Amino acid sequence: MKQPLIGITAYSYTKPSNGWLYDVCYRGNSQAIQRAGGLPVLIPATLDAESLRAIYERMDAILLPGGGDVEPSRYTSDVQHPKVGSVDPLRDNAEILMAQWAADEDRPVFGICRGIQVMNVALGGTLIQDIGSTVHTDLTHNLPSNQPRETIVHDVQIKVGTRLANILGTTHIPVNSLHHQAVATPAPGTTVVANAPDGVIEALEVTDKAFMMAVQWHPEDMLDVDNRMQRLFDAFVQAARENMRD
Numbered sequence: 523m524k525q526p527l528i529g530i531t532a533y534s535y536t537k538p539s540n541g542w543l544y545d546v547c548y549r550g551n552s553q554a555i556q557r558a559g560g561l562p563v564l565i566p567a568t569l570d571a572e573s574l575r576a577i578y579e580r581m582d583a584i585l586l587p588g589g590g591d592v593e594p595s596r597y598t599s600d601v602q603h604p605k606v607g608s609v610d611p612l613r614d615n616a617e618i619l620m621a622q623w624a625a626d627e628d629r630p631v632f633g634i635c636r637g638i639q640v641m642n643v644a645l646g647g648t649l650i651q652d653i654g655s656t657v658h659t660d661l662t663h664n665l666p667s668n669q670p671r672e673t674i675v676h677d678v679q680i681k682v683g684t685r686l687a688n689i690l691g692t693t694h695i696p697v698n699s700l701h702h703q704a705v706a707t708p709a710p711g712t713t714v715v716a717n718a719p720d721g722v723i724e725a726l727e728v729t730d731k732a733f734m735m736a737v738q739w740h741p742e743d744m745l746d747v748d749n750r751m752q753r754l755f756d757a758f759v760q761a762a763r764e765n766m767r768d
Contacts, residue, residue: 526582526762528560531567531617533589534610550742551587551634557745557752558759565620567613574616575623583630583733583762584620586637588740589613591703594651597643603651605702618644625711625734630761632754633736635701638726641736645728647709653702659720664702671743675699678724678739684715685735686725689757690750697724697739704738733761 530552532545545566552562562585565577578584590608594600596618617637621644624631633641639649650656653663662675674696680687687693705723708714716725716737728734735758741751 523559523763524766525559525561526759526766527563527580528555528583528585528759528762529563529565529577529581529620530555530585530587531565531613531620533613534568548587548742550740550745551585554742554745554752554755555585555759558755560755560759560762565616567610567616569616571615571619574619578620578623580767581629582766583632583758584624585758586617586621586631586633586640586736588635588637588700590636591651592636592639592643592649594649597648598651600651603655605652605655614640621645625728625731628731630733630758630765631731631735632733632758633726634742635738635740638705638723638736638738639703641734642705642709642712642726645709645712647705647712648707650704650706653704653722657704657720657722659722661699661718661720661722663699663704663718663722665698665700671698671700671740672747673698674747676718678716678718680716680725681714684713685727685729685733685757686715686737689753691753692750695748695750698743699739701738732765733758 535544535546555562744751
C-alpha cells in the first residue's frame with residue numbers, strides 16, 4: 523500500500539556554541555506518523571512562499587506541531603504580553619499559509635499544542651496570550667521542563683458525537699499539558715469539541731472538512747502511557763491516504 527506524505531513544519535534552531543542554523547523537527551511527531559503508516563516530510567519554515575507552495579502541493583496532509591508562541595500581531599492589536607516568547611515570524615507565516623491553503627482545499631490537517639493555536643489564528647480566531655495572567659485556575663497547563671513530557675496533569679472532557687470522541691472511543695481522557703497560551707475566540711467555522719475542567723479549550727474541529735482537527739495537549743508524548751493517543755495519528759494518516767495525490 524502506498525504511504526501518504528505528511529508534511530511537518532520545522533522550527534529554527536541556533537546552535538549555542540557556534541551560531542549554526544538548523545531546521546528541526548520534534549522526533550515524537552515523525553515517529554508517530556511512521557507508526558501510523560505515513561511518511562513524514564520536514565518542511566523548513568524559512569523557505570519563500572513559492573517554495574512552500576510547491577512542497578505543500580506534494581503533501582497529502584499537514585501536521586502543525588508544538589513550539590513557541592504565535593506573534594500576537596497576527597490576531598490582536600493589544601500590546602504583547604511580557605510572557606510571550608520564542609516567537610518565530612517565518613514559522614508563523616509558513617504555518618498560517620499552509621493552514622489556510624489546506625482549509626480552502628480540504629486537505630487534512632492535524633494540529634498539536636501550538637498547532638491548535640496556529641490553526642485558530644489562520645482561520646480568524648484569537649488566543650489567550652498567557653493563561654496564568656488571564657484564567658483563574660488551579661490546574662497546571664504548563665508542565666515544568668524538568669518533568670517528563672508524558673506526565674498527566676489534568677483531564678479533558680470531550681463532547682459526545684464529535685470526531686475526537688469517536689477516534690479516542692471516550693468522552694473523558696487524562697492528558698499531559700505543556701502550554702501557557704490557548705484559544706480565546708474560536709475561529710469562524712471551527713467547533714470547540716473538548717475543554718479542561720477550568721474551561722480552557724483543548725480541541726477544535728472544522729466539521730465541514732474531511733479532517734481538520736487540533737488538540738492542545740501532546741499526544742505524541744503519551745503513546746507509551748496511553749495507546750489511545752496513537753489513534754489520533756492513525757485517523758489523520760488514514761485521512762491523508764484518502765486524499766493522496768495522483
